[in-house]
Amino acid sequence: MHSLIASPFLDTHLVLRPGLRGGVKIPALRYQELTDAVRAGRPAPHWLADAAGRTWSLDLDLGRPAGDTILIRQPSPYGYARASWEINKGCDYDCDHCYLGLKRFEGLPWEDKVRLLTVMRDAGVLWLQITGGEPLIDRDFPAAYAHAYDLGMMIAISSNGSQLSKPRILNVLTDRRPYSITLSVYGATETSYDGMTRSRGAYGRFTRGLDAAKDADLPVKLNVIVSTHNAHEVDAMKALADRRGFPHQVYTNMSPTIDGSGEPLPTQAADFLRKRKPFAGCNAGHTFFHADPFGKASICKVGRDPQIDLPAEGVEGLRRLGGIADSLMLRTGGCTGCQLSGSCWTCRPLAKLYQEAKAPLTSYCQHGGR
Structure with a gap:
């Protein structure tokens, strides 16, 4: 190794x-x-x-x-340095704030997972985020993680932590250490955590995962997710992280689902909402891409259409992605005719989701409705 x-x-x-x-x-x-x-x-x-x-x-x-x-790692003519991969959209939680909406447990067979990871390596991907759904419940996660590691990728994992104490997961992560593991925190007590995730026993599984990760000295950081379910426990959730020595960030603003539904928005705790930082551009589609559970590549997790079928087209399909990224940033739809569009850097794919969800303009427009 x-x-x-x-x-x-x-x-x-x-x-x-x-x-x-x-x-x-x-x-x-x-x-x-x-x-x-x-x-x-x-x-x-x-x-x-x-x-x-x-x-x-x-x-x-x-x-x-x-x-x-x-x-x-060999040079790549495609110029991609980072990627994210939803290994599976299935999840053992049923949070009502989730941006994925319907979370079906489905994805590629093992042979195509290997092919997808090879395409990513050939595209130049050095940093890979494996996410979901809940990635650790995918039956192929340990083998896929090990294969990506052996291809020479620096791997970050986004998880709810419920499976971290299981030997099949813990063993592969201690044998091949990840670059980082980001875990979401949904409450500081069983009542609020299980209520927000709508999964009985979830808090116990989560805290066992935290303690297992601490004992294994894994590189964990925590995202404290604030909603109407747990806003009264913000300080307690921070303390939960501090007791274990894990760094943490606090997230308060929910997003519409990826199909433009506004269902997650009412779960926001109004007193904790923050003004969105002005969008300053990004490299989505040019040096970064996202792959869904079927290996279909998009510029990011938000701008999912059009897609490129990587298992069918191979790495050559990524040559079209930069043009797709540029087209998705054009001021269209609900932004057409805005007199301030010439000075606007709002992420257009994200704005499109908020517009489809009929969200207030102030939740996504950098001009604040002026």
Whole structure:
């Protein structure tokens, strides 16, 4: 199993340590030197051993071939550096604030999951977020996670944490450490947590998962989700994170579902709503893409149409995605005719969902209804 990854990343090259923060930026000549050393069966150069010691306190054995410890990621002509993947939309919770709406348990067979991950690797994806639904309930999650790791991806996981204490999950995450695990917090007591998730016993499963992750020293951070169900427990949810030493963020604004339904919006706790930050542009569709459970690629989790069927088309299909991204950002639909559109950077796909949900203009428009 590799200890380091050397990879192109956008217009530079990086050396990374799987499962850990920090990295080493190297020039193209150094990357080529590492590639040549691995191909020739030579040891890693001394400069890499010095950098690994400074950055991660890693003692590289310069008596062994470099290929024993370094995975070389090959350059990609497609220019994608990051991706997210809904391995499955199914979930063991039934939260009424969920942006996915109907959460069917369905997705690709194992052979196509492998093909999709290979397409992502060939597209240049170095950072991969595996999400859902609840990704850890997918029967193929441990094998898919391990395969993505072995392809040389730095993996982030978004989860509710209910399965983290199970050996089949914990074993693969401790054997191949993720870059990060983000867990959502839905309450600080059994009553509020189980009520918000509409799943009896959910709080117990969640806290067991938290404690298992703490004991395994996994890189967990928490998203405190505030709604009408649990707004009275905001401080207690923060304290829950602090007691275990996990960093946390607080989220208060809900989004419409991906099909434009406004059902999640009434779950927002009005006293905790925050003004949305002005959109400053993003790389969706150009250096980042999202794949749904069937391997259909879109520019992101919000702008899902049009899609590209990656299992059918392969990596070549991604050449169209940049043009799709540019077209989705045009001021159309509910924004047509706005006199301020020339100075507007509101994310157009997100605005479209809010407009379909008949949400107030102030919930998505950066001009605040002026």
